[in-house]
Amino acid sequence: MSKNEPFAPWQCPLCGEKLTGDSTLKCTKGHCFDRAKEGYWHLLPVQSMRTKAPGDSKEMVAARRAFLNAGYYGIFGKAVGELCTEYGQPASPEAALQLLVNKISFLGNHSVGTF
Numbered sequence: 625m626s627k628n629e630p631f632a633p634w635q636c637p638l639c640g641e642k643l644t645g646d647s648t649l650k651c652t653k654g655h656c657f658d659r660a661k662e663g664y665w666h667l668l669p670v671q672s673m674r675t676k677a678p679g680d681s682k683e684m685v686a687a688r689r690a691f692l693n694a695g696y697y698g699i700f701g702k703a704v705g706e707l708c709t710e711y712g713q714p715a716s717p718e719a720a721l722q723l724l725v726n727k728i729s730f731l732g733n734h735s736v737g738t739f
Contacts, residue, residue: 637667 634643641651649657649665657665680688 634665 634649635641636643636651636653636655638655639651639653641653641655643649643651643657647659649659657667659665
């Protein structure tokens, strides 16, 4: 990608071309990835899916969930909250709830990979 080209946040794992789309990500060479019902795109090439362990095992998913539920990312939320309090504009009491709703909606529409 040259510096004159727009930033492409998602690249095709097969050819490196820019991926675009909402429910299906496609590149200009025709590679296509459907969005899972959980809201992420599985970018593992189809030929790799026939391996004995093509994606996350149940143990990996459980470990990820335990890590996230333990609150290790809480420090980031706290830091963002402090920055917003220090530099942000005053908001209504419902603003924090609306930010959370917007974040959940954004993740549901834009996430790649599992969380």
